[in-house]
Amino acid sequence: MKFLNFLFLAAIISCDKKPETFNQKSIEENCFQIVKVGKETPKKQYVEPSKEDILQNFPKHIHFVTNEHKNSFENVLKHNEIEIKKQQEYVKTNEYKIYFKKFYEELPEFEYLARNREFALAKNKYGLWLIEKTGNQKAKPYFLGLTQNAFVNYDFNAPNFTFLSENAVHLSGSIVKVTRLSSFPILPKYEVIKDDVEFSIPLAEIKKDSDQDGYNDLFEQFIGLHPTQKDSDDDGLNDFEDANPRYASVSSKFSAMYEAIVDETSPKTHYSFTEVLTDCDYFNQINPKNRKFLFYNTEEQIPIKEDVLDHFFSVKYSKISENKFYPNTYDIDYADQKGSGNISAEFINGKWKISKKTNLYFGV
Ligand SMILES: [Ca+2]
Ligand SMILES: [Ca+2]
Ligand SMILES: [Ca+2]
Numbered sequence: 001m002k003f004l005n006f007l008f009l010a011a012i013i014s015c016d017k018k019p020e021t022f023n024q025k026s027i028e029e030n031c032f033q034i035v036k037v038g039k040e041t042p043k044k045q046y047v048e049p050s051k052e053d054i055l056q057n058f059p060k061h062i063h064f065v066t067n068e069h070k071n072s073f074e075n076v077l078k079h080n081e082i083e084i085k086k087q088q089e090y091v092k093t094n095e096y097k098i099y100f101k102k103f104y105e106e107l108p109e110f111e112y113l114a115r116n117r118e119f120a121l122a123k124n125k126y127g128l129w130l131i132e133k134t135g136n137q138k139a140k141p142y143f144l145g146l147t148q149n150a151f152v153n154y155d156f157n158a159p160n161f162t163f164l165s166e167n168a169v170h171l172s173g174s175i176v177k178v179t180r181l182s183s184f185p186i187l188p189k190y191e192v193i194k195d196d197v198e199f200s201i202p203l204a205e206i207k208k209d210s211d212q213d214g215y216n217d218l219f220e221q222f223i224g225l226h227p228t229q230k231d232s233d234d235d236g237l238n239d240f241e242d243a244n245p246r247y248a249s250v251s252s253k254f255s256a257m258y259e260a261i262v263d264e265t266s267p268k269t270h271y272s273f274t275e276v277l278t279d280c281d282y283f284n285q286i287n288p289k290n291r292k293f294l295f296y297n298t299e300e301q302i303p304i305k306e307d308v309l310d311h312f313f314s315v316k317y318s319k320i321s322e323n324k325f326y327p328n329t330y331d332i333d334y335a336d337q338k339g340s341g342n343i344s345a346e347f348i349n350g351k352w353k354i355s356k357k358t359n360l361y362f363g364v
Contacts, residue, residue, distance in 0.1 A: 031254065031280035033321040051193045054149050054177055061205040061218065062150055063168075064175070067196040073174055077190070080154040087113070087157065103131050106139040109269045113156040116164045121156065124271055126222060128152065130169055130206055141271060142206045144169065145218030150199055151176045151190065168200045214240030214270070223273070223294055240270060243292045247284040254282035254320070257330065257345050260352040262315075263288045277313040280320075317343075 028034065049057070058064075071079075090096050091111060097104055100112040103120045110122035110129065120131045127146050133139040146152065152173040155161050163169050175194040208217045210228050217227040224246060225239050226232040232239050235248035249255070262274070263286065273294040278284060284295035296313075315336040323329035328347040334340065334356075341358040 025279070027281045031282050031320055033319045049177070051177055051191070054193060055175065058149060058175065059145055059147055061145055061201055063200045063202075064194070064197045065200075066194055067172070067198055069196050071196065073176075073190065073192045073195060076153055076174070083154040083157050087111075087154075090157075102133050103139055106133070107131065107141065107271075109267070109272060110141065114161055114163055116162060119164055121163050121169075126219070126271075128171075129271075130203075132207075142216045143219035143222060144201055144206060145222060146199070148178045149175055149193075152199070164203075167203045169203070169206060171199045173197060173199060211239075213238045224296070224300070243268075243288040244284075244286060244295065245292075247295050249287035250281075250285040251287065252282055252285070253347070255285050255287070257347070257352050257354075258283045259286045259288065260354050261332070261343055261345065262286070262293070263290050265290045268292060275313050276315070276317070278317065283317070 096112070100115060100120060103110070103112055103115075103122070107122075110124050110131065112120050112122045112131075113128075114121040118132055118134045120133070122129045122131050122141070126143065128144045130142045130144060131139055132142070150173060152171045155172060156163075163171060174192050175197060177191040177193060179189040179191070206216065206218065209215065210217050211226070211230045213230040215225065219225075220227040220232075220239070230238045231242070232245055233242070233248045235242070237245075239245045262276070268291065270292075273292045275294045275296065276283065277296050277298060279297050279299075284297075286293070315334055318333040320330050320332055323331055323344070326346070330345045330347075332343045332345070334343055339358050339361040341356060341360070344355045344357070346353045346355075
């Protein structure tokens with residue numbers, strides 16, 4: 001299921017970790033290609049969790065009971081594939097827009113799956129959300145905090161499907177171990193740990209926003225913000241309003257360079273970020289105007305396998321190298337899902353001039 005692609009993040013982020021404290025290297029070392037004398041400190045290696053680890057670390061807010069065995073997991077996967085295709089057609093129709101009107105009008109960036117009075121079940125790249133729309137109040141999305149190990153069956157189109165009862169969200173699925181392959185769009189490999197389970201998450205858990213900053217605790221934990229601090233990076237802007245909520249912005253020549261490189265215009269929504277993996281402070285200190293960013297350092301990637309990073313950090317950037325031939329010109333290599341190339345940044349009269357060159361296209 002595509003929408004589960006990004007769910008691994010929960011595993012890599014512990015919400016109490018201060019992102020700023022890990023980095024022992026100098027800003028120069030983290031930002032620039034420097035010829036090294038001596039040895040690099042070896043990186044910690046990813047250790048694959050066992051099935052027992054997965055059960056033991058299963059999110060506490062998700063309760064589950066095992067149903068009487070009804071369906072094999074293989075059949076569930078086949079069923080899901082068919083239903084997802086149906087849904088892809090359905091979202092293009094007017095019928096869809098009318099059925100989910102009150103939610104869709106306000107928050108078109110979500111894909112809606114089911115409706116139940118003042119609630120809708122929806123998804124975005126982070127996973128499943130519950131969206132509440134009561135009367136004239138603004139629609140309020142709450143992230144469900146399902147991790148990649150909670151595989152949800154695609155039952156949303158079933159005529160008798162309900163997701164809300166007894167003050168909890170109920171979903172059927174399985175507890176699985178996921179092994180991802182890097183080449184998109186190959187489906188991940190699933191190993192079933194518990195078949196045919198019913199997940200339930202109490203509404204009170206889902207709606208909990210301890211610091212009242214507009215993001216529910218489960219979402220903050222998932223993307224690595226502080227659920228009990230309105231302003232995670234202490235820069236005066238609350239998490240919900242901050243376009244770079246994990247790192248305080250600091251103006252500098254090279255932050256301005258990164259702003260010129262990445263801060264392209266795109267619809268600004270509170271529920272979608274551009275994720276960037278970097279140890280360079282000039283990069284994570286940018287002050288974006290057009291898009292929302294989440295920066296992570298490489299220390300935080302350790303718990304996940306290198307090959308799953310493509311799914312979350314869609315563009316990868318190298319460190320900066322000074323151009324040997326042109327003064328005031330700096331080069332950065334990049335790679336995204338479409339190809340790889342080079343970004344050249346020239347500093348002229350206090351302004352950055354950026355040119356991007358694609359060297360290699362992947363696929364067709
Ligand atoms: Ca919050
Ligand atoms: Ca917060
Ligand atoms: Ca802030």
